[in-house]
Amino acid sequence: MTSSLKDVAARAGVSARTVSNVVSGSARVAADTRRRVQAAIDELGYRPNLAARSLRAGRTGIIGLAIPELHSPYFAELAGLLVEEARRRSLTVIIDQTRGDAEAERRLLTGSGGRVMDGLIISPWSLTAQELASTARPLPIVLLGERSPQGFADRVAVDNVTAADEATTHLLALGRRRVAAIGLQPHLHNGTAGLRAEGYRRALRRAGVQPRPEWEGAVDALHREDGALAMARLLDNGGAPDAVFAFSDELALGAIHLAHHRGVRVPEGLAVVGFDDIEDGRYGRPTLTTVSPDKRQIAQMAMQCLADRIYSPDNEVPPSDLTAPHRLVVRDSTAPQAQAVGT
Amino acid sequence: MTSSLKDVAARAGVSARTVSNVVSGSARVAADTRRRVQAAIDELGYRPNLAARSLRAGRTGIIGLAIPELHSPYFAELAGLLVEEARRRSLTVIIDQTRGDAEAERRLLTGSGGRVMDGLIISPWSLTAQELASTARPLPIVLLGERSPQGFADRVAVDNVTAADEATTHLLALGRRRVAAIGLQPHLHNGTAGLRAEGYRRALRRAGVQPRPEWEGAVDALHREDGALAMARLLDNGGAPDAVFAFSDELALGAIHLAHHRGVRVPEGLAVVGFDDIEDGRYGRPTLTTVSPDKRQIAQMAMQCLADRIYSPDNEVPPSDLTAPHRLVVRDSTAPQAQAVGT
DNA sequence: CTGAAAGCGCTAACAG
DNA sequence: CTGTTAGCGCTTTCAG
Numbered sequence: 188m189t190s191s192l193k194d195v196a197a198r199a200g201v202s203a204r205t206v207s208n209v210v211s212g213s214a215r216v217a218a219d220t221r222r223r224v225q226a227a228i229d230e231l232g233y234r235p236n237l238a239a240r241s242l243r244a245g246r247t248g249i250i251g252l253a254i255p256e257l258h259s260p261y262f263a264e265l266a267g268l269l270v271e272e273a274r275r276r277s278l279t280v281i282i283d284q285t286r287g288d289a290e291a292e293r294r295l296l297t298g299s300g301g302r303v304m305d306g307l308i309i310s311p312w313s314l315t316a317q318e319l320a321s322t323a324r325p326l327p328i329v330l331l332g333e334r335s336p337q338g339f340a341d342r343v344a345v346d347n348v349t350a351a352d353e354a355t356t357h358l359l360a361l362g363r364r365r366v367a368a369i370g371l372q373p374h375l376h377n378g379t380a381g382l383r384a385e386g387y388r389r390a391l392r393r394a395g396v397q398p399r400p401e402w403e404g405a406v407d408a409l410h411r412e413d414g415a416l417a418m419a420r421l422l423d424n425g426g427a428p429d430a431v432f433a434f435s436d437e438l439a440l441g442a443i444h445l446a447h448h449r450g451v452r453v454p455e456g457l458a459v460v461g462f463d464d465i466e467d468g469r470y471g472r473p474t475l476t477t478v479s480p481d482k483r484q485i486a487q488m489a490m491q492c493l494a495d496r497i498y499s500p501d502n503e504v505p506p507s508d509l510t511a512p513h514r515l516v517v518r519d520s521t522a523p524q525a526q527a528v529g530t
Numbered sequence: 531m532t533s534s535l536k537d538v539a540a541r542a543g544v545s546a547r548t549v550s551n552v553v554s555g556s557a558r559v560a561a562d563t564r565r566r567v568q569a570a571i572d573e574l575g576y577r578p579n580l581a582a583r584s585l586r587a588g589r590t591g592i593i594g595l596a597i598p599e600l601h602s603p604y605f606a607e608l609a610g611l612l613v614e615e616a617r618r619r620s621l622t623v624i625i626d627q628t629r630g631d632a633e634a635e636r637r638l639l640t641g642s643g644g645r646v647m648d649g650l651i652i653s654p655w656s657l658t659a660q661e662l663a664s665t666a667r668p669l670p671i672v673l674l675g676e677r678s679p680q681g682f683a684d685r686v687a688v689d690n691v692t693a694a695d696e697a698t699t700h701l702l703a704l705g706r707r708r709v710a711a712i713g714l715q716p717h718l719h720n721g722t723a724g725l726r727a728e729g730y731r732r733a734l735r736r737a738g739v740q741p742r743p744e745w746e747g748a749v750d751a752l753h754r755e756d757g758a759l760a761m762a763r764l765l766d767n768g769g770a771p772d773a774v775f776a777f778s779d780e781l782a783l784g785a786i787h788l789a790h791h792r793g794v795r796v797p798e799g800l801a802v803v804g805f806d807d808i809e810d811g812r813y814g815r816p817t818l819t820t821v822s823p824d825k826r827q828i829a830q831m832a833m834q835c836l837a838d839r840i841y842s843p844d845n846e847v848p849p850s851d852l853t854a855p856h857r858l859v860v861r862d863s864t865a866p867q868a869q870a871v872g873t
Numbered sequence: 874c875t876g877a878a879a880g881c882g883c884t885a886a887c888a889g
Numbered sequence: 890c891t892g893t894t895a896g897c898g899c900t901t902t903c904a905g
Contacts (some may be wrong), residue, residue: 189668191898202876207900217874237646238590239898241581242881249624249646257613258809263606270600270627279646281592282625284613303580303592303622325532411813444813466601467810470754470787534882545892550884560890582882585897876905882897889892 190231199227210235246305249279250493253309254331255287259409259437260465262310265331268486269308276494278305287375287408289313293322306493312375327496329489333378341492341506345480345513347379351386353515354432354460354478359394361458361523363430366391369404369417369442370434370462383434383462401425406438414441422449429457430521436461436468436477443471443520459520473519485511533574542570553578589648592622593836596652597674598630602752602780603808605653608674611829612651619837621648630718630751632656636665649836655718670839672832676721684835684849688823688856690722694729696858697775697803697821702737704801704866706773709734712747712760712785713777713805726777726805744768749781757784765792772800773864779804779811779820786814786863802863816862828854 192210196203201224208216209224216224227233241247252269254262266282273280281304285291292314310331311319319328320339330342358366368387372380388398402425404417414433418441421428433439439461443453451457453473461468464479488509495504535553539546544567551559552567559567570576584590595612597605609625616623624647628634635657653674654662662671663682673685701709711730715723731741745768747760757776761784764771776782782804786796794800796816804811804820811818831852838847 192900193898203899204877204901205875208875211900215874220875236585236898238581238584239881240900242579242585242883242898243900245881247581257600257610258603258607260601260603260606263603264601266625267600267627270625279624279626281622282609282613283622284610411809415813440810440813444815447815466754467783467814470758470783471810472787472790472815535884536882546883547885547893548891551891554884558890563891579882582897583884585882585899586884588897874905877903879900879902881899884895884897886895887893889890 189236190233191236192233195224195227195231195233198231199224246497247303248277249281249304250497251304251307251309252280252282253285253292253307253311254282255285255310255312257282257284260467261435261437261463264465265482265486268483269490272486272490276490278490278494285309285312287312292319305497308489308493327493329493329496331485331489333382338506341496341509343485343488343492343509343511344379345478345485345511347382348386348389350462350478350480350513350515351383351432351434352390353386354462355387355390356394357476357515357517357521358430358432358458358460359390359396361430361521363458364396365402365426365428366396366430366432367402367404367421367425367428368432368434369406369414369421369438370409371403371405372407373405374407380434387432402428409435409437411437411441411444414438415445416441418442418445419449422446422451430459431457432460434462436463436465436475439475439477439520440467440471443473443475454520454522460515461520464516469518473522476518476521477516478513479516480513481511532579533576534579535576538567538570538574538576541574542567589840590646591620592624592647593840594647594650594652595623595625596628596635596650596654597625598628598653598655600625600627603810604778604780604806607808608825608829611826612833615829615833619833621833621837628652628655630655635662648840651832651836670836672836672839674828674832676725681849684839684852686828686832686835686852686854687722688821688828688854690725691729691732693805693821693823693856693858694726694775694777695733696729697805698730698733699737700819700858700860700864701773701775701801701803702733702739704773704864706801707739708745708769708771709739709773709775710745710747710764710768710771711775711777712749712757712764712781713752714746714748715750716748717750723777730775745771752778752780754780754784754787757781758788759784761785761788762792765789765794773802774800775803777805779806779808779818782818782820782863783810783814786816786818797863797865803858804863807859812861816865819861819864820859821856822859823856824854 192203192206196206206224209221270280306327308329328340330340333344371384391398404421406413406417431442433442439459443459446457453459461475461477464477468475468477535546535549539549549567552564613623649670651672671683673683676687714727734741747764749756749760774785776785782802786802789796789800796802804818807820807822811820
């Protein structure tokens with residue numbers, strides 16, 4: 188059914204070598220020969236077999252992307268950007284969901300996938316960087332988001348402590364003092380949540396506000412419903428906070444949803460800041476103030492990093508730790524007045 | 531660096547054949563030999579080379595998923611489910627974004643990708659089923675969503691006409707008569723939008739309401755901003771509709787956002803129904819009434835279909851046309867009263 | 874500029 | 890139950 192390079196060669200009356208040259212454009216071929224070969228290719232509908240090429244090259248041109256959840260807006264958007272960056276480098280992306288499950292993260296590396304990929308970009312939730320790096324070897328990996336300690340693999344992340352500090356400081360600057368946080372994940376070794384909590388507490392202290400455990404809302408996952416649940420607990424036991432810093436926009440949206448049902452107005456009674464700058468936040472009601480990581484930059488950095496490792500594997504460059512920029516985008520959910528400010 | 535089957539064989543003192551048997555579990559191997567081979571595998575950290583295996587088998591175990599946008603909540607969720615279904619069958623998914631671009635859709639098939647994939651699930655926006663099927667041959671493909679005419683490839687979709695009819699009828703049952711639609715895409719050959727428009731008009735006629743062109747809001751894309759834009763035009767030139775059926779939840783959310791800014795209350799002044807049942811709709815304000823396609827079912831049907839084609843390619847079964855179930859989920863955006871009804 | 878031939882790592886016939 | 894071997898389709902030395 189499918190024709191091979193040899194078939195094309197036979198048809199064009201040349202050797203396989205010449206066809207290969209025409210296809211890859213690697214060496215000079217006489218214009219006339221090239222034309223004849225091209226004609227044969229078209230007639231036979233020939234397309235190179237990637238498996239054979241990979242076998243030969245020792246490379247597949249495929250990289251893996253392992254994220255906890257594809258249906259989370261933040262990861263979906265990031266995945267889209269990464270796929271774009273990959274295409275720019277003629278790389279193909281295989282996406283896998285780990286659901287934050289340690290077993291899934293491990294299987295990705297030990298399973299057959301480990302051999303089909305030239306490299307892996309992973310946002311780990313359960314495994315430590317060390318465990319990942321040692322399991323993956325010699326597969327190059329790039330870590331997204333933060334997991335301490337560093338030094339085992341390349342990593343790209345925003346400065347979570349500073350970002351969280353800025354978000355919290357923004358709430359304090361509005362005159363709010365009972366500033367709660369939503370999104371701690373003590374059950375996971377989620378470094379990101381820990382760092383954001385650290386920034387949150389740092390900002391409070393700097394403003395002379397003592398952090399209080401009952402203001403720190405833990406969550407199981409980072410979805411709207413978890414945010415709603417945490418918000419409910421804060422309203423019931425947290426001593427009525429007047430502001431919330433949620434560690435993700437989804438959590439923030441869930442919290443706002445619940446606050447509304449409890450008759451708490453946002454931003455009047457409760458100012459809310461999220462994290463991620465997902466599209467829903469821009470079109471929700473009220474529009475959501477959020478920490479916006481530069482996702483395109485993250486995608487570029489991660490892909491650049493991985494490509495470097497793949498194409499110069501012998502290069503003994505120590506793991507790099509890249510920080511992507513972020514900025515606080517102020518919208519209605521922290522507006523000083525009740526007036527809508529627009530997008 | 532990486533060790534091959536031959537290395538393992540040498541180390542275990544057996545032949546390559548035996549190692550292959552141990553790895554694949556295909557033939558009986560003496561318990562003692564198996565143990566020795568396994569030990570060698572572990573020591574060397576051997577993992578089979580997928581490229582070689584694929585070359586041999588003539589199959590890669592990789593299937594493609596081509597969707598217009600990964601960051602659209604609907605497609606992201608669907609992609610997640612498809613990846614799950616694929617794993618259940620030990621298949622790996624490569625995800626690609628077409629952005630609804632004809633060139634991208636074509637390149638996916640003609641480019642090198644066509645050789646690395648065993649099959650393709652695609653949600654086409656620009657190419658016709660016929661063009662896709664003929665370009666793809668002999669690659670099995672499954673179409674998601676509707677594109678007429680049918681008969682060129684397997685297809686999975688909800689009954690868009692009926693679903694749109696139900697959504698519109700629901701609005702009419704609330705006593706609304708100036709029922710607009712948002713989401714027509716006359717510039718694309720988007721069969722889905724056309725079918726939803728058809729169902730919308732059918733419902734109007736059955737209720738004795740004459741469809742009016744100025745009630746049909748066209749959009750460039752299916753995002754919130756497009757919905758907002760279309761809503762603005764309807765309010766300006768559409769004679770103040772009292773209800774809107776949006777062809778996607780994102781459009782609906784954008785429309786609601788804009789209506790709110792114009793001082794139109796939802797659902798009191800404007801009842802809104804969306805399509806897709808994305809998570810944002812459940813946590814927005816108001817919560818969004820929507821047509822909910824059974825996404826899991828869609829994923830299962832599509833994967834089953836594709837797997838059948840891949841594993842029995844000679845089977846001359848004619849292309850099947852599967853209809854996935856859907857249901858109307860009524861929430862606050864079409865509540866008869868202004869009271870919040872909850873999720 | 875082109876031909877011949879080796880070999881990437883694996884599996885499956887075919888012996889033994 | 891296990892060893893030997895051919896060959897999947899391609900690239901790439903080595904000759905010509």
